[in-house]
Amino acid sequence: MKKYAHMITAFIAFIAMSLSTSSYAAESLDAKVNAIFASATGWFVNLIFAPLPGTSFPWIVLWLVVGASVFTLYFGFVQFRNIGHSIALVKGDYSNPNDAGEVSHFQALATALSGTVGLGNIAGVAVAVSIGGAGATFWMILAGLLGMASKFTECTLGVKYRNEYKDGSVSGGPMYYISKGFKERGIPGGGILAAVFAVFCILGALGGGNMFQANQAHQQLTQVMGNYPGWITGCIFAAVVFAVIVGGIKSIARVTDKIVPLMGVLYVGAALVILLVNADKIGWAFGQIFEGAFTGLGIAGGFVGALIQGFKRAAFSNEAGVGSAAIAHSAVQTSEPITEGFVSLLEPFIDTVVICTMTALVIIITQQLMVDPATGMYIIAENGRIATEGGVSGVALTSAAFGASISWFPYLLALAVILFAFSTMISWSYYGLKAWTYLFGESKKAELTFKIMFCVFIIIGAAASLGPVIDFSDAAIFAMAVANIIGLYFLMPIVKVELTSYLARLKSGEIKKYKD
Amino acid sequence: MSATIIVGVDGSEAGDRAVAYAKRLANLIGSECKLELVCVVEWSPYTFQTPEENSLRKKQKEVETQSAQERVIEPALKALKEAGIDASGYVKFGKASTILNNIAVEGNAEQIVVARSTEQGLSARVFGSVTANLVMSSNVPVTVVS
Numbered sequence: 001m002k003k004y005a006h007m008i009t010a011f012i013a014f015i016a017m018s019l020s021t022s023s024y025a026a027e028s029l030d031a032k033v034n035a036i037f038a039s040a041t042g043w044f045v046n047l048i049f050a051p052l053p054g055t056s057f058p059w060i061v062l063w064l065v066v067g068a069s070v071f072t073l074y075f076g077f078v079q080f081r082n083i084g085h086s087i088a089l090v091k092g093d094y095s096n097p098n099d100a101g102e103v104s105h106f107q108a109l110a111t112a113l114s115g116t117v118g119l120g121n122i123a124g125v126a127v128a129v130s131i132g133g134a135g136a137t138f139w140m141i142l143a144g145l146l147g148m149a150s151k152f153t154e155c156t157l158g159v160k161y162r163n164e165y166k167d168g169s170v171s172g173g174p175m176y177y178i179s180k181g182f183k184e185r186g187i188p189g190g191g192i193l194a195a196v197f198a199v200f201c202i203l204g205a206l207g208g209g210n211m212f213q214a215n216q217a218h219q220q221l222t223q224v225m226g227n228y229p230g231w232i233t234g235c236i237f238a239a240v241v242f243a244v245i246v247g248g249i250k251s252i253a254r255v256t257d258k259i260v261p262l263m264g265v266l267y268v269g270a271a272l273v274i275l276l277v278n279a280d281k282i283g284w285a286f287g288q289i290f291e292g293a294f295t296g297l298g299i300a301g302g303f304v305g306a307l308i309q310g311f312k313r314a315a316f317s318n319e320a321g322v323g324s325a326a327i328a329h330s331a332v333q334t335s336e337p338i339t340e341g342f343v344s345l346l347e348p349f350i351d352t353v354v355i356c357t358m359t360a361l362v363i364i365i366t367q368q369l370m371v372d373p374a375t376g377m378y379i380i381a382e383n384g385r386i387a388t389e390g391g392v393s394g395v396a397l398t399s400a401a402f403g404a405s406i407s408w409f410p411y412l413l414a415l416a417v418i419l420f421a422f423s424t425m426i427s428w429s430y431y432g433l434k435a436w437t438y439l440f441g442e443s444k445k446a447e448l449t450f451k452i453m454f455c456v457f458i459i460i461g462a463a464a465s466l467g468p469v470i471d472f473s474d475a476a477i478f479a480m481a482v483a484n485i486i487g488l489y490f491l492m493p494i495v496k497v498e499l500t501s502y503l504a505r506l507k508s509g510e511i512k513k514y515k516d
Numbered sequence: 517m518s519a520t521i522i523v524g525v526d527g528s529e530a531g532d533r534a535v536a537y538a539k540r541l542a543n544l545i546g547s548e549c550k551l552e553l554v555c556v557v558e559w560s561p562y563t564f565q566t567p568e569e570n571s572l573r574k575k576q577k578e579v580e581t582q583s584a585q586e587r588v589i590e591p592a593l594k595a596l597k598e599a600g601i602d603a604s605g606y607v608k609f610g611k612a613s614t615i616l617n618n619i620a621v622e623g624n625a626e627q628i629v630v631a632r633s634t635e636q637g638l639s640a641r642v643f644g645s646v647t648a649n650l651v652m653s654s655n656v657p658v659t660v661v662s
Contacts, residue, residue: 092561097618101577101609103570104561111567168575250566261564331570430567 033231033460038468041475044203048475057304060478061311067321067485068146071153074492075499079148079345085506086342093515094339102333105343112328112344114260115209115427116351118420120317122267122413123216123395125359127470129369130385130393132309133299133378134285135292137360139310144352147320148345153488156341156495157181158326159334172330173431174323174480175201175438178487187490194438197323197483200476201435202450204324207469207476208316209428210454211461213421215469216395218462220417223396224410234462238455240422245429246451260423263416264355270412271358274405278365285364297371297378299386312474315481317356318348322477323484327431336511338498359398366404368397394470429454518548520625524616524646525553525605527588530631530661535592537661538629542601551596553605554619555588556612557581581607613649620656627657 049058072079088094089105128136154174161180162172175194182190218233243249275282291297292306299305319325325344332340363369370379370387379387392400395417402409429451436450437443461469505511523538525531535553542549557580565573589605596603608615620628630647651658 095561097610100561101557101559101573101580103565103573106562107565107570110564111570114564115567164574168572168578170571170574250569254566258564328567328570331567331573333574427567430571 033463034465034468037460037464037472041468041472044479045471045475048478049471055304056308058308058312060482061308061315063485064150064315064321064478064481065143065146065311067481067488068143068150071149071488071492072146074496075149075152077149078152078499079145079349082342082503083345083349086346088513089339089343090346091515093513094511095514097514099333103331105332105334105339108329108332108340109343109346110261111331111427112325112347113350114423115324115328115431116317116319116347116424117264117355118424119213119216119395119417120208120313121351121355121359122398122417122420123212123219124313124317125356126363126394126397126401128309128313129360129363130388130397131299132306133292133297133369133386134288134360134364135290135294135297135299135303135306136310136313137289137357137364138293139307140314140356140360141310141353143311143314144318144320144348144356147314147318147348147352150321150485150488151318151325151347152341152345153492153495154321154323154326154484155329155344156337156498157488157491158330159332159337159340160494160498162330170331171434171437173201173327173434174484174487175435176330177326177491178483181487181491181494185490185494190487193483193487197480197487198435198438200479200483201323202432202439203476204322204480205428205432205435206454206457208473209324209431210425210457211464211469212473213424214458214461215464217418217421220395220399220414223399224414230463231459234459237422237425237462238458241425241429241458242451242455244426245433245454246448256419256423256426260419263419266412267416268355268358270402270406270409271362274362274402275358275365277405281365282361285361288364289360297376299378299380314348314352314356316474316477318351319477320348321481321485321488323480324428324431326484327434328427336498336502338495338502341495341499362405363397363401366401368401368404425458518550519545520550520552520623522616522620522623522625522628523551523553524612524628524630524650525555525588525592527555527584528631531588532592534629534631534661535596537659539596539599539601541629542596542603543599547602549602551601551603552619552623552625553589553592553596553603554616555584555605555607556615557584557607557609558612559609560611577609580609612646613653616650617654617656620654625656627659628654629659629661632660632662 048060051057052059052062090109092104095104128140157177158172161177162170163176164170175198178197179190179194214234214237217237218230221233222228240252244252294303325347329340329344334340368388372379381387385393388397390400399410399413402413432454433447433450437446440446521538521541523534525535538551542551584607589607593603593605616628630650632647647660651660
């Protein structure tokens with residue numbers, strides 16, 4: 001314990017020394033960090049979000065939608081046909097009692113969900129509706145439903161091609177299934193594609209899995225505690241994360257992992273209460289969602305603008321097609337990889353179709369988005385976003401929406417945001433680490449290098465402003481999907497063989513329930 | 517006709533008393549009696565874990581199994597065998613009361629011998645102790661050793 005205390009003290013001292021350098025005297029530290037960060041990442045963001053020629057439609061959004069649609073059709077709408085079996089698997093109806101003590105389907109699903117349910121559901125949805133209007137919700141739900149098939153494909157492969165080491169530990173994910181699966185099928189280039197994925201996964205871990213979380217946690221804290229520099233929040237977060245991932249103080253992660261599900265339940269419960277209190281407006285809210293989905297209700301870019309925002313934020317929230325979940329699900333104990341595919345498809349449903357929709361409905365029903373009463377169209381602010389009550393965006397908008405009905409909820413939300421941010425960071429530190437060790441080998445030195453870099457990026461994320469951070473976070477996460485979905489296209493016939501065989505054995509009674 | 521007695525053990529002093537009582541029963545029944553020592557590591561498939569914990573879980577299970585085998589099962593088995601009693605033992609993971617009952621039912625055991633619970637605190641008050649749950653739900657006779 002004393003050793004860890006020294007390490008944490010040394011880390012804080014290093015950060016404090018870095019921050020006290022005189023070069024920051026003329027300009028505030030936050031502004032400086034923001035300027036450097038925006039100029040350093042701009043080219044990457046522009047590349048990933050480049051529009052299709054002659055349109056304003058980013059190619060990457062089309063890439064994800066086409067991928068999810070192809071998997072949905074190729075597997076015959078597996079996400080709708082077999083959802084009952086998915087639930088039975090999570091309940092443990094098909095779990096062999098001799099496997100007790102190892103990672104259950106429920107645990108693998110819960111761990112993956114703790115990495116995805118978080119700020120994407122709270123802040124991300126607010127960003128989507130404040131740019132894309134209520135209609136973005138429709139496209140978000142559709143993306144969630146289609147994304148279930150992407151998740152099914154990648155998680156099946158994640159388990160099938162995982163590495164099981166002699167010491168009993170397990171590593172899996174797109175870098176493993178791309179390299180091993182391509183080799184098995186005799187397709188060249190698997191090693192390169194796997195390495196490209198690993199590079200993007202590291203960037204995704206530092207962006208969406210880290211900086212976005214730190215940034216939004218700081219935004220939420222300033223809402224409750226008043227304005228103060230972001231690097232202070234960043235340093236505190238970095239020290240706690242450092243204590244867990246470098247110091248090995250697992251008790252902090254354990255406590256958080258127990259509180260986070262409770263916070264999730266409280267969040268959904270509060271949203272339900274608000275919806276029940278405003279039950280008379282639910283019909284009107286869905287009217288806004290459908291009307292906005294196809295007309296845009298006056299937002300920039302019309303219905304395409306709503307569609308882009310809906311799809312972007314759904315992908316950012318549920319990470320379907322991104323490949324991160326395949327890393328989380330690969331540790332499950334099962335002799336049938338396809339069973340984890342069935343379980344994982346519940347993830348986008350819970351994350352996007354249920355939780356994100358709740359957030360969007362609360363924002364719409366509490367009328368945070370300002371509408372011109374004369375035209376029924378949204379009032380667009382100077383920054384191109386829909387004008388909101390109080391001019392807020394991101395997590396502050398969600399906070400204001402919940403606060404409009406439950407005055408004390410912003411305090412609870414602040415705590416939820418911090419815990420969600422923390423648990424997401426812990427999850428993504430692991431995903432990034434797996435990608436890092438895939439590239440640089442499994443050594444203590446390589447692990448420590450990544451972990452320290454991860455903590456430094458927390459401070460940068462908290463200090464930078466929302467715009468550049470959210471752009472980089474999106475770009476980094478979506479870049480992972482580029483390599484992953486290429487891999488999935490080549491490997492989906494393997495999943496099809498598994499699916500056909502499994503369903504036939506399930507139908508014939510060869511695969512039996514252990515519980516009635 | 518043989519008689520199997522399931523004995524719940526956990527390495528505690530109370531568990532040792534359960535073994536001692538089962539040994540006495542075995543001596544009274546004679547050579548037809550067989551003791552099965554079961555050490556259950558409490559585990560639930562519905563807990564929340566970090567990705568790192570999941571990736572190491574298989575390894576952790578092996579460590580926990582070996583530890584329970586060496587610390588709890590083997591010393592008790594050695595003592596029973598030296599006393600000439602037919603005994604076997606193993607480690608299981610899950611909810612202790614359910615596992616002990618299932619093993620007894622599947623193996624047509626005559627009875628289950630456990631020690632009086634030493635569990636205290638809120639959890640035991642709200643959800644009941646392992647012993648109380650076993651007594652309430654068991655399909656075979658249960659002897660609770662004080």
